[in-house]
Amino acid sequence: MRYLKNQRGFTLIEMLIVMLIITVLIAIAIPNVTKQSSAVDEKGCKAFVQMVQGQVESYRMDFKAVPTIGNLESEGYLKNGETDCPNGDLITISAEGVVTSAKP
Template identity: 80%
Template sequence: MKRLKNQRGFTLIEMLIVMLIITVLIAIAIPNVSKQTSAVDEKGCKAFVQMVQGQVESYRMDKKAVPVMADLVSEGYLKTGETSCPNGEVINISVDGVVSSSKAS
């Protein structure tokens, strides 16, 4: 029984200090993660625009015409629901076949 009494544990103050340090680290990390999320969405949209541009060029070679988004979906060049960027921007195809993205209104 004496052996159990000699073992030390953490005091309440030590536990509170550890919790304070963890809280400060989390408070620093969360804003950085949210900034990175918007950067990832932006890069994902650029990549999606390039992919759609490739599909437009493929459609132009096959059909000898400039498509609209509905044509790409109906002909199987894009999957249904792939008509906007992951961050919500709308994909536009100009009359000369150039793909761009713009904020949704």
């Protein structure tokens, strides 16, 4: 019994200070995380455009024609439904065979 009475715990003030510190750290970290996720999406879109450009060149070598997105999908150069960037931008192929991305 005597051992239980001598134990000390954290006071309410100490707990509030710890909670305040954690809240400040979270408030600092959240904006940095959201900023980085948009940068990752942009880089992912650039990489996807380069990949589609490679598939266009491959199609051009095989069929001696500039493809459309539909041609790339139907011939198996792109998976069905994977014609948009990770950030939602639309992929277009010009008449010259240049792949670009644009906001919808």
